[in-house]
């Protein structure tokens with residue numbers, strides 16, 4: 426990935442790639458958290474580009490004064506793609522009138538927990554055991570996640586914009 430990762434709003438011709446990318450990362454384009462499912466293909470999306478190559482995707486949801494980062498995926502890790510996407514989501518959310526950005530990650534995702542905290546988000550809640558309910562809504566959520574850690578808890582992080 427070259428020096429500057431660019432981020433733009435998704436276009437109509439990104440739709441197939443967005444679906445494939447969500448499927449590859451999350452099993453299906455549906456995300457389950459906080460007892461609800463959302464089809465991420467229906468959400469506003471931002472695409473990270475290295476030149477003309479798509480290298481990352483973020484989807485988010487605006488709900489009044491708060492925006493939820495629903496998915497974020499860097500196809501190349503450790504090269505600034507996630508940082509560029511997170512910044513762009515913050516900017517888009519502020520532009521939509523939001524004063525807060527929040528998200529759910531899971532207890533196994535230590536890389537994400539580090540990544541978000543390094544970028545100003547704070548852990549505001551631990552929903553212990555909540556993944557059991559998410560798994561009822563989305564049975565494809567694996568029992569074991571990253572680093573061989575059982576996926577059990579929803580970690581809620583947030584930042585004021």
Ligand SMILES: CC(C)(COP(=O)(O)OP(=O)(O)OC[C@H]1O[C@@H](n2cnc3c(N)ncnc32)[C@H](O)[C@@H]1OP(=O)(O)O)[C@@H](O)C(=O)NCCC(=O)NCCS
Pocket residue numbers: 428450497498499500501502503504505506507508509528529530531534536537539540543
């Ligand atoms: C979590 C995730 C989005 C982070 O994205 P990323 O692109 O790897 O993150 P970045 O590259 O921006 O930053 C991570 C590290 O890479 C390095 N880095 C960042 N920008 C860099 C650059 N321009 N050049 C070289 N290295 C860089 C830094 O070491 C940074 O760590 P830091 O916190 O010490 O600054 C990514 O790991 C991912 O897609 N994970 C899988 C999906 C997932 O778990 N999503 C979150 C679900 S809630």
